[in-house]
Amino acid sequence: MARVTGGAPVADGARVRGRRPATASGLSRNAGSDVRAAYLFIAPAIIGFTVFVAYPLIRSFALALTRDNGLTDPVFVGLGNFRRLFTVDPAFWPSLRATGYLVVLYVPLSLALGLALAMFCNQRFAGVRVVRTLAYLPVVLPAVATITLWKFILNPQVGLLNTILDKLHLPTSSWLASPTMAMPSIVIVMLWGVGGTMIIFLAALQAVPTELYEAARVDGAGPWSTFSRITLPMISPIMLLQVILQTTAALQTFNQPKILTNGGPGFSTNVLMLSIYNNGFSNLGRVPQLGYASAQVWVLFVIIIAVIALTAKFSSLWTYSDNTPD
Amino acid sequence: MKTRIIGTTLACAGLLTATACSGSDSGGGADGPVTVTVMTWESAETNAAIDKALAGFQDPNVKVQRIDTPSGGYGDKLASLTQAKKLPDLFWCGNDTEQQYTSQGLLVDWSQRITGGDGDFKADKFVGSAMENWKTADGQMGGLPSLMNTYGVWYNADAFKAAGLPEPKAGWTWDEMYAAAGTLANKGGAKYGLVADQLTSPDAPFTMSLYSVSAGGAPFTDNVNHPTKAEADAKYVEGVTKLVDAIKSGAVAPPGYDASNVQALFSAGKVPMMFGGQWLAAGFQTDKPKVKYGFAPFPQVDTPTTLYDSVGICTPQYTANEDATYKVLEYLNTKVWDAVLPASPVAPPAYTPAQESYFAALTKAGQTTVVDTVKADLATEKTVGVRFTTQWAAQVADLTTAHYLPVLQGKKPVTELQTYVEKINGLIKSGG
Numbered sequence: 001m002a003r004v005t006g007g008a009p010v011a012d013g014a015r016v017r018g019r020r021p022a023t024a025s026g027l028s029r030n031a032g033s034d035v036r037a038a039y040l041f042i043a044p045a046i047i048g049f050t051v052f053v054a055y056p057l058i059r060s061f062a063l064a065l066t067r068d069n070g071l072t073d074p075v076f077v078g079l080g081n082f083r084r085l086f087t088v089d090p091a092f093w094p095s096l097r098a099t100g101y102l103v104v105l106y107v108p109l110s111l112a113l114g115l116a117l118a119m120f121c122n123q124r125f126a127g128v129r130v131v132r133t134l135a136y137l138p139v140v141l142p143a144v145a146t147i148t149l150w151k152f153i154l155n156p157q158v159g160l161l162n163t164i165l166d167k168l169h170l171p172t173s174s175w176l177a178s179p180t181m182a183m184p185s186i187v188i189v190m191l192w193g194v195g196g197t198m199i200i201f202l203a204a205l206q207a208v209p210t211e212l213y214e215a216a217r218v219d220g221a222g223p224w225s226t227f228s229r230i231t232l233p234m235i236s237p238i239m240l241l242q243v244i245l246q247t248t249a250a251l252q253t254f255n256q257p258k259i260l261t262n263g264g265p266g267f268s269t270n271v272l273m274l275s276i277y278n279n280g281f282s283n284l285g286r287v288p289q290l291g292y293a294s295a296q297v298w299v300l301f302v303i304i305i306a307v308i309a310l311t312a313k314f315s316s317l318w319t320y321s322d323n324t325p326d
Numbered sequence: 327m328k329t330r331i332i333g334t335t336l337a338c339a340g341l342l343t344a345t346a347c348s349g350s351d352s353g354g355g356a357d358g359p360v361t362v363t364v365m366t367w368e369s370a371e372t373n374a375a376i377d378k379a380l381a382g383f384q385d386p387n388v389k390v391q392r393i394d395t396p397s398g399g400y401g402d403k404l405a406s407l408t409q410a411k412k413l414p415d416l417f418w419c420g421n422d423t424e425q426q427y428t429s430q431g432l433l434v435d436w437s438q439r440i441t442g443g444d445g446d447f448k449a450d451k452f453v454g455s456a457m458e459n460w461k462t463a464d465g466q467m468g469g470l471p472s473l474m475n476t477y478g479v480w481y482n483a484d485a486f487k488a489a490g491l492p493e494p495k496a497g498w499t500w501d502e503m504y505a506a507a508g509t510l511a512n513k514g515g516a517k518y519g520l521v522a523d524q525l526t527s528p529d530a531p532f533t534m535s536l537y538s539v540s541a542g543g544a545p546f547t548d549n550v551n552h553p554t555k556a557e558a559d560a561k562y563v564e565g566v567t568k569l570v571d572a573i574k575s576g577a578v579a580p581p582g583y584d585a586s587n588v589q590a591l592f593s594a595g596k597v598p599m600m601f602g603g604q605w606l607a608a609g610f611q612t613d614k615p616k617v618k619y620g621f622a623p624f625p626q627v628d629t630p631t632t633l634y635d636s637v638g639i640c641t642p643q644y645t646a647n648e649d650a651t652y653k654v655l656e657y658l659n660t661k662v663w664d665a666v667l668p669a670s671p672v673a674p675p676a677y678t679p680a681q682e683s684y685f686a687a688l689t690k691a692g693q694t695t696v697v698d699t700v701k702a703d704l705a706t707e708k709t710v711g712v713r714f715t716t717q718w719a720a721q722v723a724d725l726t727t728a729h730y731l732p733v734l735q736g737k738k739p740v741t742e743l744q745t746y747v748e749k750i751n752g753l754i755k756s757g758g
Contacts, residue, residue, distance in 0.1 A: 069430070069717075070409045071408060071409065071430050071432060072430055072431070089721075089724065090724050090725050090727070090728035090729070090749075091724040091727070091728070094728070155584060155587065156584060157517070157584065157587060157591060157596070158587055158590075158591070174582075176584065177582050177583055177584050178582070179582060264582055264727075265581065265582025266581070266582065266727055266728075266731060266732070266735075267727055267728070278720070279720070281402070281405055287426045287427075287430060287717050288405065289720070
């Protein structure tokens with residue numbers, strides 16, 4: 001890479017040619033038209049962001065400062081909703097704990113299993129395409145239908161899993177009905193969709209240059225050394241992406257606890273998203289607490305931003321990048 | 327070009343104005359009949375029976391239209407229609423919805439019409455406790471009760487016979503119930519002797535009032551609609567202690583037990599006793615249980631006590647024509663159940679003259695224990711509410727999960743009940 005003094009970096013041997021030096025007036029005319037075109041092109045994105053992101057964000061924060069049921073005029077309560085959240089609500093801290101537990105349990109398992117599956121599917125053997133399809137299949141199936149099936153499988157009284165375990169004279173479990181087993185059960189159901197993680201890892205693995213593996217083989221590196229010294233560093237940027245995506249998704253988990261346990265037993269699976277839903281849109285004609293739910297949304301938003309910021313900040317410690325300066 | 331654009335814009339605006347609709351805007355034209363819309367949470371079969379019955383409504387100035395809506399997720403649909411101000415003129419509603427919506431000024435107040443009207447459609451023809459429960463603190467009624475929910479204990483008569491136990495009947499005691507549950511547990515494929523969701527769910531504190539009130543003590547709260555206090559007196563604590571012991575011994579299913587399949591398990595003979603409502607009888611008529619079964623009133627300590635609950639029909643404040651809506655409401659309460667309940671005897675009507683067809687259908691189906699228990703429940707003087715209907719009821723459910731249910735699970739001492747009650751009293755004082 002060479003640098004041209006006072007200009008943009010250009011590739012070695014490149015020459016700026018075929019363009020006349022612009023006159024002052026020509027530059028101004030072209031630049032003005034370019035700027036207009038640029039604004040025109042980015043206008044849809046700016047409008048979309050303003051309407052669908054910025055406005056709802058501001059509106060939800062305003063909502064979080066009110067007592068609003070969506071039916072009558074909202075009442076301004078300042079930070080009252082946040083105060084209630086942190087000091088009065090008996091469900092809030094258990095919700096945070098349940099959410100944290102879910103993240104701690106799910107993210108590492110999802111990454112490990114996704115990577116293991118991807119490495120397996122990256123091999124050359126007969127039927128590998130069928131295996132890849134089967135591994136990815138749960139991702140394209142309707143989530144509600146599969147989760148409902150899992151509910152039947154994990155039912156402690158009439159469930160398929162306990163029936164099989166019982167037939168095999170193995171110990172059974174209360175699964176979703178047990179305060180200690182409910183969250184691990186939910187994580188098992190979430191891992192059913194690990195094909196999504198696998199497919200991204202598979203793409204990353206296939207982008208690792210084969211020369212590196214050949215060189216390692218020539219140098220006598222074993223499978224573990226090859227994995228830890230070549231594969232992991234080369235896919236570490238994708239790993240970072242996966243950590244962020246999976247953590248964010250886990251923090252916003254809703255479908256599985258809603259369908260499988262509805263937050264129970266006790267508060268053991270009452271994750272934050274479920275709590276937000278129940279407060280904001282509670283069933284059976286109860287008056288919703290939109291302001292309070294918005295306050296919860298903001299707490300979740302801050303947590304997600306903090307987790308992403310921390311992950312990004314410390315990512316340089318474990319991700320490999322070849323874009324380091326000379 | 328410019329003229330064309332302006333013309334098109336105006337035409338679109340005109341079309342939008344012409345086609346714009348507002349909530350419950352079913353008043354019809356100046357000359358045509360008024361359309362009254364109805365929305366239920368019933369199954370397709372029951373809706374078909376309701377349609378058939380509504381076809382008999384004759385009024386040249388009023389047309390009735392039932393809005394077709396799948397029965398699942400009714401609460402969600404109701405919430406979205408409420409927020410969009412598009413509620414139909416008459417919609418099926420729970421007591422808590424009626425109380426909360428009325429206090430927000432969202433529903434038409436029928437209290438004047440039902441107390442001061444002519445003819446038979448009057449307040450004194452309804453079940454007294456239901457009418458009382460549908461009034462707000464200031465006496466408004468945003469709807470009228472339509473069907474009563476009575477509760478009791480469903481039991482597997484075969485299992486009782488096999489275990490040499492007498493069948494439950496009116497006047498049996500809580501101690502007898504727990505003893506029977508202990509005997510029936512872990513027998514014939516049953517894990518627990520009794521599955522009592524009402525005693526172990528977030529509604530549990532209210533159900534436990536059955537014990538304390540029957541023993542001469544105080545209920546958990548003085549009023550579920552507009553409470554002034556909650557309490558757990560000595561009799562109440564005694565009831566909780568007995569339940570904790572029964573759960574600990576494995577006789578009664580603990581909190582967290584998945585009760586969604588309990589009806590199927592009961593039918594299969596794998597749950598010998600369960601708490602439940604009378605509406606299960608209608609299901610048992612179509613999907614007959616494998617076992618001989620019966621329905622008994624709740625056990626008692628000294629005096630009979632039962633839970634009361636009712637569902638009803640509400641009207642939004644913006645209904646187009648109150649007179650027309652009220653006519654259809656009257657028809658629904660006085661005529662429609664007669665046509666619907668014989669095929670599916672799901673609940674006794676709150677309007678007492680309409681109860682005959684319900685009991686006749688059950689008697690014809692041989693469900694005599696259900697007839698006896700429902701009649702006994704409706705006649706019981708001491709009744710307790712199922713749950714708070716206040717706007718802050720959801721917060722009570724959270725407090726119950728945090729403080730009450732751990733007591734039942736044996737994770738917290740029974741003394742924790744007082745902390746729980748204090749917190750609820752704080753909520754009552756602050757109004758949520």
